[in-house]
Amino acid sequence: MSVSPVGIGLAGAGAFGEFCLAAFAEVPQVRIAAVCDTDTERVHKYALQYGVPAYTELDAMLADPAVEIVALNTPPAFHAGQGLAALHAGKHLFCEKPLAMTLAEGEALRVASVQAGKKITIDYVMRHNPLWQAAVAVRASGILGRLLHMDLANHAAGLNLPASHWFWDKSKSGGIWIEHGVHFFDVLAWVAGTNGTVTSAQAFTNAAGQEDRVEALAQYGDIAAHFYHGFTHSGRTERTRAELTFEHGFLTLEEWVPTELVITTEQATSLATLLPGSVTAEPLSDGQIRIRARLVEGKSAVYRACIQSGIRDLAHSIRNPGNDPAVTLQHGIESLRMAVEAESLGRHTPV
Ligand SMILES: NC(=O)c1ccc[n+]([C@@H]2O[C@H](COP(=O)([O-])OP(=O)(O)OC[C@H]3O[C@@H](n4cnc5c(N)ncnc54)[C@H](O)[C@@H]3O)[C@@H](O)[C@H]2O)c1
Incomplete structure (x- = not known):
């Protein structure tokens, strides 16, 4: 029996909305049913x-019966209010991160989704990335022993964002932790297998008055974690590295949409079978082995496939109501909780 595609109405056809529309258009389980944007030129174009x-x-879009899912791609400050309106109108939500700006808003969305009997997922693309999935599998296998430390260094392309961009206005974005850090609080909770707590944080403001660098220490159970985000680089020079330190080796993911994973260890036993893509193993002169997994299709294709996996997952859970999406509302709330903690603990250092 064929299942009818689920209709998506996308709200916020901006930079990322355009990318999502192109990704959704290739997924047979959904169909683009409507587009909404306050910018008339953009909305008519798409x-x-x-x-x-x-x-x-x-x-007006919420009154359209062809729309079953609202894909919320507006700036963060709109997510809670528009998400609540969508749920009250009987729509499911594919929400861009962050789920909301405050925990009270997150809780209101939870209550509304239960009352409406509608699903919510968050576009946490890393949960759909085969290399992050492999990192979770490596930890769960126990082959590298206990996970001791997780370190994220994210040097992002802030120089590409003009001073007038909503990102720099905390009343619209929530700041780096809430707008962006939630991705990483969430993915490391998944790897750790438990929720985290932020123990200290600091923030730096640049000469233009923009809070462009933040740093935090956290713990996930007995696993130590360090997060750094700096919006100080260009699209050409940006760099992200996540390093997981185990008792018996190191696992590194390169770039924020990772396309390469490297493990250095003495315990090579069957690790390669847990890795996707093109996998190579190289003996090192000190007796260790370096195993490298690469997604040869490249960043843009991997990014698109992650969004597609998320929307396919939501469509499946809508047509099969007993199933919840892999990324749940609770994941959105837990990561938001850590972001709010980091924001409130942040000791500010003006430059
Ligand atoms: N998951 C990811 O990897 C990822 C990546 C980039 C951005 N995002 C998220 O996507 C969202 C959008 O980011 P962006 O970079 O595309 O921003 P953007 O400013 O380029 O686009 C936002 C769009 O929303 C429209 N808009 C504003 N208010 C509106 C309203 N009330 N109703 C309808 N439309 C309205 C604007 O006109 C604009 O076209 C943000 O929440 C951001 O955090 C997620």
Whole structure:
């Protein structure tokens, strides 16, 4: 029996909304049913491209019965209010991160989704990345022993964001932890297998008055963690590295949408079978072995496939109501809780 595709109405056809629309259009389990944006030029461009109605008011799109999922791609400050409106209108939510700006908003979304009997997932693309999935599998296998420390160094392309961009206005974005850090609080909780707590944090403001660097220490059970985000680089020079230190080896993921995973260890036994993509193993002169897994399709294709996996997962859970999406509302709330902790603990150092 064929299952009808689930209709998506995308709200916020901006930079990332455009990327998501192109990704959704390739997924047979969903179909783009409408586009909404307050920017009339943008909304008409994408409505024309996908042959669907254009709405400049969210409420008008919510009245459209062809829309079953609202993909919320507006700036963060709109997520809670628009998400609640969508749930009250009987729509499911594919919410861009962050789920909301405050824990009270997150709780309101939880209550509304239960009352409406509608699903929510968050576009935490890393949970759908085969290399992060492999990192989780490596930890669960126990082959490298206990996980001791997790270190994230994220030097992001802040120089590409003009001073007028909503990202720099905390009332619209929530700041780096809430707008962006939630991704990493979530993925490391998944790797650790337990929820985390932020123990200390600091923030740095640049000469233009932008809070562009933040740092935090955290713990996930008995696993130590360190997070650094700096929006100080360009698209060309940005660099991200996540390093997981185990008793018997190191696992490194390169780039924020990882396309390469490297393990250095003395315990090579059957690790390669847990890794996706193109896998190579190289003996090192000190007796260790370096195992490398690469997703040869490249960052953009991997990123798109992660978004597609997320929307496919939500569509499946809608058509099979006993199943919840892999990324749950609770994941959104837990990572938001850590972001709120980091934001409130942040000791500020103006430059
Ligand atoms: N999951 C990811 O990997 C990822 C990556 C990038 C961005 N994001 C998230 O996507 C969201 C959008 O980011 P972006 O970079 O595309 O921003 P953007 O500013 O480029 O796009 C936002 C769009 O929303 C529209 N908009 C504003 N208010 C609106 C309203 N009330 N109703 C309808 N439309 C409205 C704007 O006109 C604009 O077109 C943010 O929450 C961001 O954190 C997620």
